[in-house]
Each structure stands twice: as structure tokens, then as C-alpha cells.
Amino acid sequence: MSTNHGEVTVSPGGLEPGTRVGRWRVMEQLGVGGQGAVYRVEDMEHPGNFHALKLALHARDGRTEREVALMMSRAAHPHVVGFHGCARWPSPREGCLGFVMDWVPGLALDVWAETDGTTFRQLATAGATVARTLGELHARGVLHRDLKPEHIVVRESDGQPVLLDFGAGWYEGAPPLTTGPLPPTTLYLLSPEAVRFLWHSPERPGSHYTFQPTDDLYALGVCLYRATTGHYPFSEWLPADVLQSAIVHVRPLAPRLVNPRVPRALSDVIVRLLAKNPSERCPSGAALHAALVAAASSKKSAWDASIFEWEEVPPVREGGTPERHILRPPRPRPALTSRPPDPSRMARRSHWPRRLTLAASVLLTLVPVTRVPPEKPGLRAPDEEWATDARVDPAPAQYEQAPLPVRNQKLAPCTEELELELSGACWYSLVKRRPPNCPPQTISYKGECLRPVPKSRPVPTSVDGGGPEAQ
Structure with a gap:
């Protein structure tokens, strides 16, 4: 141009x-x-x-x-x-x-939650405001459909949350954005019912998933999970087919089992938001607002504690100022809620859902078995033989084709002689490490261990999230 x-x-x-x-x-x-x-x-x-x-x-x-x-x-x-x-x-x-x-000068919800001094009471209050806002938008027939932490900015001036980026939003009479079964969205924020629809879409050519308010509320639950634990319920690093199976079949650990600092009442609300059955979630933004306000009204001191533990690191130089570093909990180890479908029953269906089921079955045979303690209310311990660890660490993902960019990765142009460009994104090649000994959070590709180059984080604003292909 x-x-x-x-x-x-x-x-x-x-x-x-x-x-x-x-x-x-x-x-x-x-x-x-x-x-x-x-x-x-x-x-x-x-x-x-x-x-x-x-x-x-x-x-x-x-x-x-x-x-x-x-x-x-x-x-x-x-x-x-x-x-x-x-x-x-x-x-x-x-x-x-x-x-x-x-x-809107401020911080994305996940970044704000990882700021020293942000408390659970402040987070629950912000979450309640977002829930009420979503409820009022839903009453007008508006769905966000791409709610994620970077689309919720906590305003610097008054600490109030502001919703951004309605590029994938829906309203009555809005023309469709894609010809596929789902609009542009982010895979690890999709609800179980949306993933199930995606699996069965080959049986119904031309069909489009009808998003509901409970889809937005599920995504808000994922955002709150990320804010309270430092992790998503299911890692965004998982291969797409395994991630979809986890969303449908795997119960994420309650936030308080990942981060023991999380108050029980807040953990219970988030667990309810992530229920596999939408009828078991909060039915509306107003109901979720009431639940979060009631939980945050507690007088217990845990609500006024910092969300994460911090450690003080001595200064490098004598006389310097000590630094405070966040201590994130380890990545959660979710467990299956139910036995995956028998692949033989999928024989008359499309090959895609069958491959997803087989991928989940292979995952179960490769990962170590663990039993998750029961968590009440509304949670039952899974059968021992189906409890599993769905992490990708320490084994990195392996790619025969060039790996796709991940969230918050620096895009080309890349720094010459320092960064490698693949799929339009920038990667570091770990010269001293080679497959199969690549460290966690790296990708094995053509005999090299690659680590995504993070992009610098500007002042958050309404940046288009793009579709799954951009993740």
C-alpha cells in the first residue's frame, strides 16, 4: 500500500x-x-x-x-x-x-495478578465486575467469544477491569466470520461443549456452533484459574488433539491444590465455572457476580494475602537494592473425569474424532499414573486407573514440520545471527543442548532444541487476538 x-x-x-x-x-x-x-x-x-x-x-x-x-x-x-x-x-x-x-493504561489480568501486592480479594472483586459486565452484555444479545486474560485490562488509574477486543464478538444479525464450525478463537479457552461440536462437525457439513453465555463464563473461569495459579487448566503447549481431549475428558486440579494460598471459597467458584456440563456452571453473569461477591466478603486474612509467594533476591552488587521474584507453583497435574470413549464405537463416525480419542489413549499409556485427592464440593476422585498426569514437561514437543508460533512470541523480522526465523516467528537455538535432551518449554525440530523468543510486552490495549492459526 x-x-x-x-x-x-x-x-x-x-x-x-x-x-x-x-x-x-x-x-x-x-x-x-x-x-x-x-x-x-x-x-x-x-x-x-x-x-x-x-x-x-x-x-x-x-x-x-x-x-x-x-x-x-x-x-x-x-x-x-x-x-x-x-x-x-x-x-x-x-x-x-x-x-x-x-x-487504557493498565495490565492484562494475568500480569496484574502476578504483581507483588495484588490480593485475592482484589482479584475476586475484579472478576465479579467482569461477570456482571458479561451478564449485562448477554442480556443485550452480545457474546464476546474470545475472552482471555489479555482481553481483560485492569485500569491503572482506578483498578477497574475493562473488556477489550470484540473482533470475534457476536450479536443478532452479525455476519459469520468463518466458514468453519467455530469462529476465530483460542483453543485452550474453548468450552468442552464447543470442542465436542468441533469433533462431530464433519458429520454435519456447513454447521456452525452456537455460542452461549456459559461459553463466555467458562472462558472467564479459565482466566481466573490462570490468575490464581500462574497456569492454564491445560497447558497451551499441548498438541491440539491432546489439548482438545483434555478439555473434554480431564478434570483440572482445583486452584487451591495448585496454589495452597487460594481461599477455598474462590477455588470452589472457579471449579464450578470449569464444569464439563454447562448446566453445572453459574447460569449467568449475575449469578457469578453474586457468588464472587459473597466469597470475597469473608473476613479471613487469606483473602488479603498476595496471590503468589515472593522471595527477596540479594543484590548483585554491594549496596544495591534487593529484588523480589515471584514463586509460581508447579504446573498442575489434572485427572480424567471419565473413561475415554471406546475407539471401536467411533468406527462409523469420521476419522478425526477417532484420531483424537486414540491420541488421548496413547497419552494415557505414556504418562505416569497418579491419584488426585478428592476435592469438595461437587468433585469426586477419579477411578485410579484413569488418573493421569497430562503435562508436557519434561519431554518437549517434537515437530516434523516447522513449529507454529506460541502466545506472546516475537514475530519476524528476527535479529540476524542471534535468532532463527520459522513460521514467521523468532526462535533461539540452544547450541549446547540437542534432542532428545531438550529442556522443558522448548521444541525439538530437525535435530535442534528451539525456544520461542518472547516479545516485549507493551502497554496492553485492544490487540486483535486472531484465530487458532495465530496461536
Whole structure:
């Protein structure tokens, strides 16, 4: 796309500071996703007023048009990022569509929870506010459908949560985003019922999953699990087929069994949100709000403790200031809730669900067996023969094809002679380690141990999360 009569080609995802988009001047880039880029911009008619501009990467982007329609009307809410108008770039008539919204200085929910001093009472209060907001949006017929920690920003000025990124949102009359059975989403935040629908979708060509409020509430449960334990219920590093089987068949450990600091009442609410059967979850955002407010009303001192334990590290230099480091609990070891389906019963069904079932069966034969202590209320101990450890550590994932990027990984261009570029993302090659002795959180590929290069975290704002292919 040219900005100077064809002399200089600039991508909508690469605008330099000082670039004008309508009445807005770009100050800095805040992030780039699969469908759009987000910039902090200054209103040139009111210098000193800063907002966020989300600009589509393609000129005719129906997803951005859907989001604009939603943000202008049904999604307007005190705890949803505010909408201020539209702009196009580089042509005001035919350029890429963008819209201007509040710039929300603050931290994503998971990062905020891992800040020294954040307490369980503060987290439960923020979660209750998000639940009430979702309930009010659901009552208007609006579903978020891509709720994850980075789409919940805790505002720096007042500690209030703000929902971002309704690019995958749904409302009555909204055109579909994809031709597949599911909209753009994030696999490890999908509900069990959505995964089951995905498995059976080959039997119903052209069918689309109908998201429900309980899907959003399940995703909020995953977000709260991540905030209280430092981990997702099921690792995002698991292969897709194993991860899907875990979501359907495996019971995640209660948060208090992963992080003993978690108050029992908060742990119980999160466990209920992650129930495999949607009828066993909180039926509405209002009900979840009430449950979290009731839990956080406790006078017990545990509610006012820091979510994670911290240790003080002596300074490297004499006279320096000691540093405090977070101590995350080990990755949880979930257990099966029920025996996986008999593969022979899947003979008349599509091959895809059968392969998923077989993948889960193989996982069970390879991992060590452990029994999970019973947790009440509403949880039963699994049969001993079906209790399992679903972790990927210490064995790293192995790929014959180039590995896909993971969340928060630096994307190309990569630093020459230091980073390796694969699948459009940047990786470190561990020169001193070779398969099969790759350390945890690395990937074995073509005889090398590769570690994702993390991207620098800017001030969080409404960055497009993209679809599963972008994860």
C-alpha cells in the first residue's frame, strides 16, 4: 500500500510515529495481531488527548466492520473500552478501516495478578465486575467469544477491569466470520461443549456452533484459574488433539491444590465455572457476580494475602537494592473425569474424532499414573486407573514440520545471527543442548532444541487476538 504516489510502500501494521490517520497522529505501536494493528494516537484537534487506534490490515475487512457496528451500539458499557469514531488509511474513502477507542493504561489480568501486592480479594472483586459486565452484555444479545486474560485490562488509574477486543464478538444479525464450525478463537479457552461440536462437525457439513453465555463464563473461569495459579487448566503447549481431549475428558486440579494460598471459597467458584456440563456452571453473569461477591466478603486474612509467594533476591552488587521474584507453583497435574470413549464405537463416525480419542489413549499409556485427592464440593476422585498426569514437561514437543508460533512470541523480522526465523516467528537455538535432551518449554525440530523468543510486552490495549492459526 503506497503513501507517496507509489514511492514508499507502508503496511497498515507498520506505521511510523508521526503518521497522520485522519485527525489522529500516531505516537507508537502497541501491538499487531492476525487481523489488525493497534497504535497509541494523539488527537491533533485536542493536543495531549491520547487514544488507541485499531487499524485493519486489509482494505475490505468485514471483521472490523462487525466490530465497529458492535462497539457503536450494543457493546457500549462502562467496563468495555469506549468507542470514539472511525478513520481510514491511507485513503479516507477506500483505505483500511480503523476505529478509535479509549487508550487504557493498565495490565492484562494475568500480569496484574502476578504483581507483588495484588490480593485475592482484589482479584475476586475484579472478576465479579467482569461477570456482571458479561451478564449485562448477554442480556443485550452480545457474546464476546474470545475472552482471555489479555482481553481483560485492569485500569491503572482506578483498578477497574475493562473488556477489550470484540473482533470475534457476536450479536443478532452479525455476519459469520468463518466458514468453519467455530469462529476465530483460542483453543485452550474453548468450552468442552464447543470442542465436542468441533469433533462431530464433519458429520454435519456447513454447521456452525452456537455460542452461549456459559461459553463466555467458562472462558472467564479459565482466566481466573490462570490468575490464581500462574497456569492454564491445560497447558497451551499441548498438541491440539491432546489439548482438545483434555478439555473434554480431564478434570483440572482445583486452584487451591495448585496454589495452597487460594481461599477455598474462590477455588470452589472457579471449579464450578470449569464444569464439563454447562448446566453445572453459574447460569449467568449475575449469578457469578453474586457468588464472587459473597466469597470475597469473608473476613479471613487469606483473602488479603498476595496471590503468589515472593522471595527477596540479594543484590548483585554491594549496596544495591534487593529484588523480589515471584514463586509460581508447579504446573498442575489434572485427572480424567471419565473413561475415554471406546475407539471401536467411533468406527462409523469420521476419522478425526477417532484420531483424537486414540491420541488421548496413547497419552494415557505414556504418562505416569497418579491419584488426585478428592476435592469438595461437587468433585469426586477419579477411578485410579484413569488418573493421569497430562503435562508436557519434561519431554518437549517434537515437530516434523516447522513449529507454529506460541502466545506472546516475537514475530519476524528476527535479529540476524542471534535468532532463527520459522513460521514467521523468532526462535533461539540452544547450541549446547540437542534432542532428545531438550529442556522443558522448548521444541525439538530437525535435530535442534528451539525456544520461542518472547516479545516485549507493551502497554496492553485492544490487540486483535486472531484465530487458532495465530496461536
